[in-house]
Amino acid sequence: MSITAPAGFVAAGTSCGTKRSGELDLxxxxxxxxxxxxxxGVFTTNLAAAAPVVVSRAHLKSRGGxxxxxxxxSGNANAATGLQGLADAERxxxxxxxxxxxxxxxxxxxxxxxIGVAMSMAPIETGMAPLxxxxxxxxxxxxxxxxxxxxxxxxxxxxxxxxxxxxxxxMAKGAAMLSPHMELPDxxxxxxxxxxxxxxxxxxxxxxxxxxxxxxxxxxxxxxxxGCTSTNDTVVALASGRGDVLPxxxxxxxxxxxxxxxxxxxxxxxxxxxxxxxxVLVTGAASDVEAYRAARKVAESALVKxxxxxEDPYWGRVVSELGSAGVAFEIDRVEVAFGGTxxxxxxxxxxxxxxxxxxxxxxxxxKITCDLGMGSSIATVLTCxxxxxxxxxxxxxx
Amino acid sequence: MSITAPAGFVAAGTSCGTKRSGELDLxxxxxxxxxxxxxxGVFTTNLAAAAPVVVSRAHLKSRGGxxxxxxxxSGNANAATGLQGLADAERxxxxxxxxxxxxxxxxxxxxxxxIGVAMSMAPIETGMAPLxxxxxxxxxxxxxxxxxxxxxxxxxxxxxxxxxxxxxxxMAKGAAMLSPHMELPDxxxxxxxxxxxxxxxxxxxxxxxxxxxxxxxxxxxxxxxxGCTSTNDTVVALASGRGDVLPxxxxxxxxxxxxxxxxxxxxxxxxxxxxxxxxVLVTGAASDVEAYRAARKVAESALVKxxxxxEDPYWGRVVSELGSAGVAFEIDRVEVAFGGTxxxxxxxxxxxxxxxxxxxxxxxxxKITCDLGMGSSIATVLTCxxxxxxxxxxxxxx
Numbered sequence: 001m002s003i004t005a006p007a008g009f010v011a012a013g014t015s016c017g018t019k020r021s022g023e024l025d026l027x028x029x030x031x032x033x034x035x036x037x038x039x040x041g042v043f044t045t046n047l048a049a050a051a052p053v054v055v056s057r058a059h060l061k062s063r064g065g066x067x068x069x070x071x072x073x074s075g076n077a078n079a080a081t082g083l084q085g086l087a088d089a090e091r092x093x094x095x096x097x098x099x100x101x102x103x104x105x106x107x108x109x110x111x112x113x114x115i116g117v118a119m120s121m122a123p124i125e126t127g128m129a130p131l132x133x134x135x136x137x138x139x140x141x142x143x144x145x146x147x148x149x150x151x152x153x154x155x156x157x158x159x160x161x162x163x164x165x166x167x168x169x170x171m172a173k174g175a176a177m178l179s180p181h182m183e184l185p186d187x188x189x190x191x192x193x194x195x196x197x198x199x200x201x202x203x204x205x206x207x208x209x210x211x212x213x214x215x216x217x218x219x220x221x222x223x224x225x226x227g228c229t230s231t232n233d234t235v236v237a238l239a240s241g242r243g244d245v246l247p248x249x250x251x252x253x254x255x256x257x258x259x260x261x262x263x264x265x266x267x268x269x270x271x272x273x274x275x276x277x278x279x280v281l282v283t284g285a286a287s288d289v290e291a292y293r294a295a296r297k298v299a300e301s302a303l304v305k306x307x308x309x310x311e312d313p314y315w316g317r318v319v320s321e322l323g324s325a326g327v328a329f330e331i332d333r334v335e336v337a338f339g340g341t342x343x344x345x346x347x348x349x350x351x352x353x354x355x356x357x358x359x360x361x362x363x364x365x366x367k368i369t370c371d372l373g374m375g376s377s378i379a380t381v382l383t384c385x386x387x388x389x390x391x392x393x394x395x396x397x398x
Numbered sequence: 399m400s401i402t403a404p405a406g407f408v409a410a411g412t413s414c415g416t417k418r419s420g421e422l423d424l425x426x427x428x429x430x431x432x433x434x435x436x437x438x439g440v441f442t443t444n445l446a447a448a449a450p451v452v453v454s455r456a457h458l459k460s461r462g463g464x465x466x467x468x469x470x471x472s473g474n475a476n477a478a479t480g481l482q483g484l485a486d487a488e489r490x491x492x493x494x495x496x497x498x499x500x501x502x503x504x505x506x507x508x509x510x511x512x513i514g515v516a517m518s519m520a521p522i523e524t525g526m527a528p529l530x531x532x533x534x535x536x537x538x539x540x541x542x543x544x545x546x547x548x549x550x551x552x553x554x555x556x557x558x559x560x561x562x563x564x565x566x567x568x569m570a571k572g573a574a575m576l577s578p579h580m581e582l583p584d585x586x587x588x589x590x591x592x593x594x595x596x597x598x599x600x601x602x603x604x605x606x607x608x609x610x611x612x613x614x615x616x617x618x619x620x621x622x623x624x625g626c627t628s629t630n631d632t633v634v635a636l637a638s639g640r641g642d643v644l645p646x647x648x649x650x651x652x653x654x655x656x657x658x659x660x661x662x663x664x665x666x667x668x669x670x671x672x673x674x675x676x677x678v679l680v681t682g683a684a685s686d687v688e689a690y691r692a693a694r695k696v697a698e699s700a701l702v703k704x705x706x707x708x709e710d711p712y713w714g715r716v717v718s719e720l721g722s723a724g725v726a727f728e729i730d731r732v733e734v735a736f737g738g739t740x741x742x743x744x745x746x747x748x749x750x751x752x753x754x755x756x757x758x759x760x761x762x763x764x765k766i767t768c769d770l771g772m773g774s775s776i777a778t779v780l781t782c783x784x785x786x787x788x789x790x791x792x793x794x795x796x
Contacts, residue, residue: 048721048729048745080717080729082746115714116747226700227625228715229722302624302700302784303792310793316513317626319478323446324627331446331478347446348480349514386700388786394701395708 002158003029004142005169006200008037008240012134013144016127018075018113018120024148026124028096028131029171029196029238030069036106037240039067040209042216044233050079050115051089053234056108059093065205068102070196070236072110072149073124074173077192079231080116088119095124099132110194110234112151112173114397146171149194152393157266163255165245166201172263174270192230193220195263197237197256202246211253212237219260222292223382225271226390227300235260268382269364273389276308278366281380282322284373290327291372291379297325298370298381305386311361313338319347322370333373339366400556401427402540403567404598406435406638410532411542414525416473416511416518422546424522426494426529427569427594427636428467434504435638437465438607440614442631448477448513449487451632454506457491463603466500468594468634470508470547471522472571475590477629478514486517493522497530508592508632510549510571512795544569547592550791555664561653563643564599570661572668590628591618593661595635595654599645609651610635617658620690621780623669624788625698633658666780667762671787674706676764679778680720682771688725689770689777695723696768696779703784709759711736717745720768731771737764 003011012028019025031037041060043053052073060067071092078085093107100107135141146156153173161168174193197212216235237256247255269277280299285291298304298321307314315336323329331347339360342350360366401409410426417423429435439458441451450471458465469490476483491505498505533539544554551571559566572591595610614633635654645653667675678697683689696702696719705712713734721727729745737758740748758764 044722046718046722047727048717048732077714080714080742080745080747082730082744084746115712115718116742117714118747228699228701228718231714231718231721301626302788303626306789306792307794309789312794314512314514314795316475316478316515316629319446320444320513320626320629323629324442324444329445332480334446344478344514346480347478348482349478349516386789388789390700391704391707391784391786391789394704396705396710397712 002142002160003145003169003171003196003198004137005160006167006198006240007242008032008200009198010135010137011141011145012131012136013148014127014131014134017123018073024144025074026127026131027072027145027148028069028135029145029198030100030135031240034068034101036063036066036068036102037238038203038205038208039065039236039238040205040212041108041234041236042213044230046229046231048080048231050077050111050232051081051085052078052109052111053232054086055089055093056234059105059108062105065209067108067238068106069096069100070108070110071096072194074112074149074151076111076113076117076119077115077232078111078119081118084118088121091121092124095128096132099129108236112192112194112232115231149173152272153270155270157263159259159262161255161259163201163247163251166199166243166247168197168199168255168259170195170197170259170263172267174267192232193267195235197259200240200243201252202241202243203239203252208237208239211256214253215256215260218257219264222380223264223268224296224299225268225384264382268384271384272393273387274384275387276364276366276385278308278368278383279380280383281369282372283378284371284375285377286328286375288377288379291377294322294325294327294372295379295381297321298368299383302386305383308366308385309387313343313357313361315343318368318370319344328374329372335371337369400540400558401543401567401569401594401596402535403558404565404596404638405640406430406598407596408533408535409539409543410529411546412525412529412532415521416471422542423472424525424529425470425543425546426467426533427543427596428498428533429638430535432466432499434461434464434466434500435636436601436603436606437463437634437636438603438610439506439632439634440611442628444627444629446478446629448475448509448630449479449483450476450507450509451630452484453487453491454632457503457506460503463607465506465636466504467494467498468506468508469494470592472510472547472549474509474511474515474517475513475630476509476517479516482516486519489519490522493526494530497527506634510590510592510630513629547571550670552668555661557657557660559653559657561599561645561649564597564641564645566595566597566653566657568593568595568657568661570665572665590630591665593633595657598638598640599650600639600641601637601650606635606637609654612651613654613658616655617662620778621662621666622694622697623666623782662780666782669782670791671785672782673785674762674764674783676706676766676781677778678781679767680770681776682769682773683775684726684773686775686777689775692720692723692725692770693777693779695719696766697781700784703781706764706783707785711741711755711759713741716766716768717742726772727770733769735767
C-alpha cells in the first residue's frame with residue numbers, strides 16, 4: 001500500500017523511456033478527487049538546485065501550501081539545464097495537471113538521474129497520459145510508483161505508519177550523492193534522496209510544514225552516505241484530511257518522523273555498494289549542534305567507512321575524526337564503543353573482549369558510540385561502509 | 399642528497415623493529431655539530447593531537463625556536479596513548495639527545511602509523527644508538543632517512559631547491575588520512591603527512607617560522623586526499639645558517655614554498671590506490687576563502703573522485719559540489735573545464751570536442767577548472783582519484 005495507504009490517494013508508475021533500460025521511470029501520486037490539499041516540501045540547500053526543485057518550491061508558495069499531485073521522473077536530474085530545464089519541469093506539471101484536471105501549479109515535480117543533460121521531453125510527452133490513466137488506489141499501483149523512483153537503488157523503499165485515527169504512507173529513493181542538507185533552520189545537514197509522503201490526517205498547511213520539517217531534521221538530515229549534497233533532494237508531503245480524527249499536537253509529527261526514519265534506514269542500508277549500515281551515536285557533547293557535527297564527521301570519514309567494510313574495529317580513526325570535528329574535545333575524556341563494548345576509555349585503549357567486538361563487526365547493522373565527556377548533548381547519524389561497490393557504481397555514467 | 403643537501407646537516411635511517419616487516423622505521427636528521435639552530439614547526443589542528451606533536455610543540459617553545467635534531471619513527475603513531483605516550487615521545491628525544499650530545503628539548507619527534515596502540519619502546523631503546531652512529535652527510539644517508547618515514551607510501555619523497563646562495567632540502571611521507579589542516583591563521587586546511595625541511599640559509603627563528611607557515615599554507619594545506627585530518631601532521635624546518643648569503647625578503651619563503659609544493663605533488667600522486675593526480679582550480683570566487691572552500695569541496699568529493707578514477711568527465715558532479723560548498727554561487731555564471739576544454743558554460747552543457755576531453759581524462763595528471771563568475775579570487779587544491787586501491791589499503795589494519 002504505502003503511498004496509497006492513507007485515504008484519498010491514488011498512484012501509478014510507468015516506463016515512458018527516460019531510462020533507456022526500459023525500467024519504470026515515471027511516477028504519479030495524486031489525490032483521488034483532483035482536489036488540492038495541504039502540502040509541504042523540504043528541499044536541498046544546494047545553490048545549484050535542479051529545475052524541479054525551483055519549480056516545486058514556487059508552486060507550493062503560489063498555492064499557499066496546497067497541491068493535488070506529485071510527479072517523479074527518474075533517469076535525468078534536470079539539473080544544470082538552464083532556462084530550458086525550468087520550462088521542461090513546468091511542462092511536466094502542465095502535462096500532469098491537464099490529465100488530472102488540476103492547475104499546473106497544483107502539481108509538484110521531483111526528478112533524479114544525471115546532472116547537466118538536457119531533458120528529452122518526448123518520452124514524458126507521450127508517457128504522461130497513460131500514467132495518469134493508470135492511477136489507482138491499492139498496493140500494486142503504489143508499488144509501481146515506488147519502483148519508478150529508483151535509480152541505483154536495489155530495492156523499493158515504502159513505508160506505512162499507523163497514527164491514532166490516521167495513517168502516513170511514504171516512498172523514497174536514494175543510494176548515493178546522499179548526504180541530505182535540507183533547508184531547515186540551524187541545520188547544516190545534507191542525498192539525491194527523494195521522498196513522497198501522504199497522510200489522511202486532518203491538518204492545515206502550516207502544521208504540516210512544521211511537522212515535516214521536524215521529521216526531516218531528525219531523520220534524513222541525520223544520514224550521510226558520501227557527504228555529497230545533491231542538486232535534487234526533495235521531501236514532499238500531502239495531507240488529504242480524510243481521517244475522522246484531528247491528530248493531537250505532536251501526533252502527526254511523530255508519525256511523519258517514524259515514516260521518514262524508516263525510509264532513511266532503508267536508504268542507508270541500500271547505499272551504493274554498502275555491506276554495512278552503521279549508526280554513529282555521539283553522547284556527552286557540549287551542545288546539540290556539536291553532537292551532530294561530531295557524529296557527522298565520524299559518519300562521513302572515508303577511513304572509518306573503509307574500516308567498517310573490512311569489519312575492523314579500528315577506533316583510532318574514530319578518535320581522530322572526533323578530534324578534528326571542530327567541537328569541544330579533550331582526548332582524555334573520550335570513550336568509544338563498538339556494539340556496546342568499550343574499546344577506548346579516557347582516550348586510550350581499553351581492555352575488552354576482542355571476540356565480542358569481532359562478532360559485532362560481522363553484523364550487517366553496526367553501532368559506534370562515542371562519548372565526549374564534555375556535556376550532555378546527544379546525536380545520531382546513519383551511514384554505511386565504503387566498499388568496491390560504491391566505486392564501481394560511480395566510476396562512469398555510461 | 400635531499401635533506402643533507404644544505405650545508406650543516408647529517409641524516410640516517412635504520413630498521414629498529416617498530417615495523418614488524420623489517421623495513422626501515424627510524425630516521426634522524428641532525429646538525430653536524432650538535433648545535434641547536436633556528437627551527438620552526440607547523441602541526442595538526444586535530445584536538446586528538448598525538449604525543450609527538452604535543453612534545454615537539456613544547457620543545458620548540460621552550461627553546462625559543464631552536465632545535466638540533468628531528469627523529470621520525472614509523473609504524474606506530476603514538477596517538478591516543480595517554481600519559482604513557484607522552485613519556486614515550488619524551489624518551490625518544492632523550493635517547494637521541496643522549497647519543498648526539500644535545501639536550502632532549504633540542505630534539506623534535508615525528509611519528510606515524512597506527513593510532514591507539516601503546517608504543518613498544520624496546521626496539522627504539524636498542525635502535526637509537528646505531529641510528530645516531532650511522533648519521534652521515536651524503537645522498538645515501540638522506541635516502542635512508544626518507545625511506546624510514548614511509549608507511550603506505552610507494553616511493554620516497556625527497557626534494558632539493560636551490561636558492562640564491564642557499565639550499566633547501568626536504569623529505570616527506572603521506573599517502574592517506576591526508577587532508578592537512580594545520581594551525582595557520584585563517585586556514586582551515588587539513589594527512590598523516592610528515593615533512594622535514596633543512597636549509598643552510600641564514601635566518602632567525604621568527605623569520606623561519608613565518609616563511610614555513612606561508613609555505614605550508616600554499617602547499618600542504620592545499621591538498622586533500624580523503625578529507626581526514628591526521629592526529630600527527632607535522633612539518634618542521636631547521637636552518638643551519640651555514641650559507642654565505644643572507645637571503646633577501648621572500649627568498650627563503652619562496653624556496654620553502656617550492657620545496658613543499660614539490661613534496662605535496664609527490665604525496666598527492668602517491669595517494670593510496672591513486673591512479674590520477676588532479677588539480678582543482680577555482681577562479682572568479684568572491685573571496686580567497688571562498689575560492690579555497692569551493693576548490694576543497696570539489697577536491698574532497700567522493701563522487702568527483704570516483705569519476706576521475708573512471709576517466710569520466712562528469713561535470714554535473716563538479717557543479718553540484720560548487721553549489722553546496724557554502725560560497726557565493728549562481729548557477730548561470732558557472733563555467734567548468736577539463737584540461738582547458740570548457741564542458742559547462744553558464745551552468746549548462748557547452749558544445750565541445752569530446753575527443754579532446756577524453757584524451758585529457760586518460761592522462762595521469764588532470765586539471766579541473768571552475769570559474770564561479772562572482773569575483774576575482776583564485777585557489778588551487780590538489781587531490782587524487784578514489785579507486786579500489788584506497789579501500790584495499792584501508793579495510794583492515796592487520
